[in-house]
Amino acid sequence: MVDGDDPSTDTPVKQGSVPNGTTTLTVSGLSSKTKYDFYLQSNCGDGNIGGWSAVVNFTTKVGPCGVPTAIATDNVTENSATFSWTNPAEQTTGYVWKVVANGGDPSTNTPVAEGYLQSGTNSVKVTGLLSNISYDFYIKSDCGNANVSDWSSVLDFITEKGLGxxxxxxxxxxxxxxxxxxxxxxxxxxxxxxxxxxxxxxxxxxxxxxxxxxxxxxxxxxxxxxxxxxxxxxxxxxxxxxxxx
Incomplete structure (x- = not known):
């Protein structure tokens, strides 16, 4: 049941029956990081059904949040670069990206540039970079409810020297x-x-x-x-x- 619902009157999220003597049950197909209530009652046959047990409250764990893959870059200029990637199969609410100095850690070092993109986006143009400098690009998924993926593999690049x-x-x-x-x-x-x-x-x-x-x-x-x-x-x-x- 959805947390707080009444098993006698409200529509259950999942329901079923098990053979006599069963003492364990696995319920699948629930949403991640969601509160539910579990109830059980005995069926003694011939319409003789016992009352509902005391409620058991539980919360499902956070599901996996997929990491963007196939990170690539093109159209690198003196002061900008465009990046693309393949979105993960898992449902996301958006993506967090960072550009750090070459060899930097996106989790601890101050980024040169950073931003947030809405779900479904698979490219970004980063501007304001310095010419002829090595940088690292990282991106990760935001699946909502504080559930984020690991950072992607690093993509290092060098901005153009700016000749001409x-x-x-x-x-x-x-x-x-x-x-x-x-x-x-x-x-x-x-x-x-x-x-x-x-x-x-x-x-x-x-x-x-x-x-x-x-x-x-x-x-x-x-x-x-x-x-x-x-x-x-x-x-x-x-x-x-x-x-x-």
């Missing part, structure tokens, strides 16, 4: 010293419109809008390691690796 007309603005660009201990000097023939410094996990740690041909970026307060500097000139952007000592 946009490179002209960067031919005279100088970044020095690199490695750097404190101040990084950025020099170009055209005005540098914006500087954005990212950690390898994709976290933005500094930003500056100098609008001049030469400026300095103070890195003295940062921990030693490798960073990614996104430089924008004439509305075009390129990313460079910076080593902080």
């Amino acid at each position: 007309v946009n490179d002209i603005a960067f031919q005279s660009l100088s970044l020095y010293p690199n490695p750097v201990k404190s101040n990084l000097t950025i020099s170009a023939k055209s005005n540098v419109e914006q500087l954005e410094l990212f950690s390898l996990l994709g976290q933005k740690v500094k930003t500056l809008s100098p609008n001049s041909t030469q400026t300095q970026l103070d890195l003295s307060g940062l921990s030693s390691g490798t960073y990614l500097l996104k430089v924008t000139i004439n509305d075009s952007s390129k990313t460079f690796r910076i080593i902080k000592e």
